[in-house]
Amino acid sequence: MNHELLLADHNDKIIIYDPDYEGWKFPNKIVSDTKNIKAIFLGTTDKSYIDLEMCSKYKIDVINIPKYATESVAEYLVMYMFTCAKKIPLQIKNNNKQEFEDSYLQLQMQYL
Numbered sequence: 001m002n003h004e005l006l007l008a009d010h011n012d013k014i015i016i017y018d019p020d021y022e023g024w025k026f027p028n029k030i031v032s033d034t035k036n037i038k039a040i041f042l043g044t045t046d047k048s049y050i051d052l053e054m055c056s057k058y059k060i061d062v063i064n065i066p067k068y069a070t071e072s073v074a075e076y077l078v079m080y081m082f083t084c085a086k087k088i089p090l091q092i093k094n095n096n097k098q099e100f101e102d103s104y105l106q107l108q109m110q111y112l
């Protein structure tokens with residue numbers, strides 16, 4: 001992220017940040033060097049890639065975009081449930097060998 005534009009003046013600032021462009025690591029240098037950041041809006045549901053303690057120290061609000069990716073998160077949850085039930089990671093780890101041991105047995109879905 002080129003933050004020279006943020007340093008150019010002392011006006012109040014709000015940053016809208018997409019972590020894909022920075023390798024999922026918000027640069028602390030932006031927080032420490034830039035004056036008058038009032039808030040950072042994140043285009044994610046996660047805040048782990050930003051130093052929240054540092055932002056708190058500088059009195060910067062860190063906010064997720066409301067209702068961002070709600071459906072996507074639910075889709076991932078359902079996908080992971082089926083992935084675990086069908087033991088997909090174990091199958092991939094073992095190059096899709098057809099084994100018939102107990103550890104390979106999958107859950108069967110029961111329909112009423």
